[in-house]
Amino acid sequence: MAAFSLTLVLLVLSLAHSARSFHTQTIPLNWTTVSTCAIDNPARIIAGDITTQATANTPAACVESCAAQGFGYAGVEFGNECHCGSGLVGTLQNAPASDCNMACSGNGNFSCGGAWRIQVYSFPALRPGSWAYQGCIADSLAAPAFTSSTTHTFSTNLDLVNQCLQACSQAGATFAAVEDAGVCQCSGSAPVPAAQKVAETACNSLCPLPGNAGFEFCGGVNALGVYKLVG
Ligand SMILES: *[C@@H]1O[C@H](CO)[C@@H](O)[C@H](O)[C@H]1NC(C)=O
Ligand SMILES: *[C@@H]1O[C@H](CO)[C@@H](O)[C@H](O)[C@H]1NC(C)=O
Numbered sequence: 001m002a003a004f005s006l007t008l009v010l011l012v013l014s015l016a017h018s019a020r021s022f023h024t025q026t027i028p029l030n031w032t033t034v035s036t037c038a039i040d041n042p043a044r045i046i047a048g049d050i051t052t053q054a055t056a057n058t059p060a061a062c063v064e065s066c067a068a069q070g071f072g073y074a075g076v077e078f079g080n081e082c083h084c085g086s087g088l089v090g091t092l093q094n095a096p097a098s099d100c101n102m103a104c105s106g107n108g109n110f111s112c113g114g115a116w117r118i119q120v121y122s123f124p125a126l127r128p129g130s131w132a133y134q135g136c137i138a139d140s141l142a143a144p145a146f147t148s149s150t151t152h153t154f155s156t157n158l159d160l161v162n163q164c165l166q167a168c169s170q171a172g173a174t175f176a177a178v179e180d181a182g183v184c185q186c187s188g189s190a191p192v193p194a195a196q197k198v199a200e201t202a203c204n205s206l207c208p209l210p211g212n213a214g215f216e217f218c219g220g221v222n223a224l225g226v227y228k229l230v231g
Contacts, residue, residue, distance in 0.1 A: 024110075025109075028063055028064065031123055032121065032123075032166060033119070033121055035120040036094075036097045036119060037094065037097045037119060038075075038094055038095060040118040043089070045090070045093075046083050046088065046089070046118075047085045047087040048085045048086045049084070050069075050071075050084045050085065051083050054105060055080065055105050057082055057112055058107050059076050059121065062082035062083075062112075071086060072123040073088065073121070075118040076112035076119050077112065078112070078115060079103060079104060081112075094170070095117055100113050100119055134175075134226040135200070136199065136203035138196040138224075139179060139222055145191040146177070146195075149187040150173075151183055151184070152183075152184040153183055157207045158209070159209055159216065164227075168186035172188070174189070175187040175190060176226075178219040179225075180219055180220060181205035181207045181218040181219065182218075185224065191226060202221075202223040203217050203219050203220040203223050205221070206218065
């Protein structure tokens with residue numbers, strides 16, 4: 001019994017030890033992480049997927065390679081694979097980040113996907129699907145614009161509108177809204193009928209655009225810039 005327990009303890013310890021932890025690599029500033037780990041399949045989830053196997057593969061190296069070839073999507077998988085393409089096929093299915101457990105061929109401090117697991121990146125200028133701006137709508141704790149929404153914040157508010165649309169697309173939401181250049185809300189239903197449309201000038205909080213391309217409006221104080229998925 002004692003020997004059995006010891007074996008069990010050793011097994012648990014070795015399992016704990018083998019669960020690697022990776023650092024997150026900084027990718028070029030004008031690219032966005034679409035998924036820290038998504039499920040890939042033999043038909044490939046990146047549209048028009050071009051796969052290369054690279055001995056120096058890392059997320060940043062793959063993003064740079066795909067960007068140099070004019071692609072807007074990049075993904076790393078199976079340690080040494082870099083996938084470039086023009087978009088996503090169907091709805092992205094996220095997997096636990098721990099599924100992306102293979103070290104990058106170019107730097108073992110970073111993860112580069114796993115077996116049929118891919119870390120996906122995109123250039124923010126490419127918006128997922130087709131979203132139409134609905135206007136500037138008042139939002140406060142006392143009178144929320146959405147009855148039920150999920151809130152997202154990101155490590156940077158660079159092109160927040162696009163990051164928000166991407167997050168809401170992934171969540172399967174049909175409404176996306178940015179507030180005061182910092183917060184993104186995703187909702188499966190339209191703003192409540194009582195939600196007041198306010199003057200566009202109330203949505204005057206600015207977010208930076210990539211490549212020093214200036215700024216965009218990202219909602220305002222107690223005001224949502226609302227987008228609707230139209231296709
Ligand atoms: C991996 O990380 C360690 C500790 O942070 C660092 O000393 C080492 O140089 C890194 N390796 C590479 C290849 O960057
Ligand atoms: C993206 O950022 C890189 C530097 O990180 C820059 O060289 C490149 O011109 C930028 N591209 C665009 C389209 O903004």
